[in-house]
Amino acid sequence: MNASSNAYRYYIMRNRAHIQRYYRALGVYRPIPFALGTALxxxxxxxxxxxxxxxxxxxxxxxxxxxxxxxxxxxxxxxxMPALTA
Structure with a gap:
């Protein structure tokens, strides 16, 4: 484990919500395992x-x-975010 910045700590926890929203949009969100992952x-x-x-x-x-x-x-x-086009 390496040292990390305060900004990293903030964004690592905040971005869990973005991941949650993407999972919900894709229909693969499972609340209990996701909450466990956030706690871990x-x-x-x-x-x-x-x-x-x-x-x-x-x-x-x-x-x-x-x-x-x-x-x-x-x-x-x-x-x-919409899919990127080539």
Whole structure:
């Protein structure tokens, strides 16, 4: 495990909501396994903070990413990006 930035911690948690929305759009979203994966991602980042960086100062970025991700997950106007054309 390498050290990571606060921005990385924020975006790794926030982007889980984008992945959730894509899974829902594709019809492959399963809430319990996805929530477990999010919890494991959160735990991995906590372990990275505690063992690699030896601090707890980045936890606010994890929680902020989760909070902002909830806004994305609840956004009714969200649509997946259209397929790219050659």
């Amino acid at each position: 991602t959160f735990g991995k980042e906590l372990i990275r903070l505690l063992l690699v960086e030896r601090t707890v100062r980045g936890t606010s970025n994890l929680f902020r990413g989760l909070r902002d991700g909830r806004k994305i997950a609840r956004d009714r106007s969200w649509r997946p």
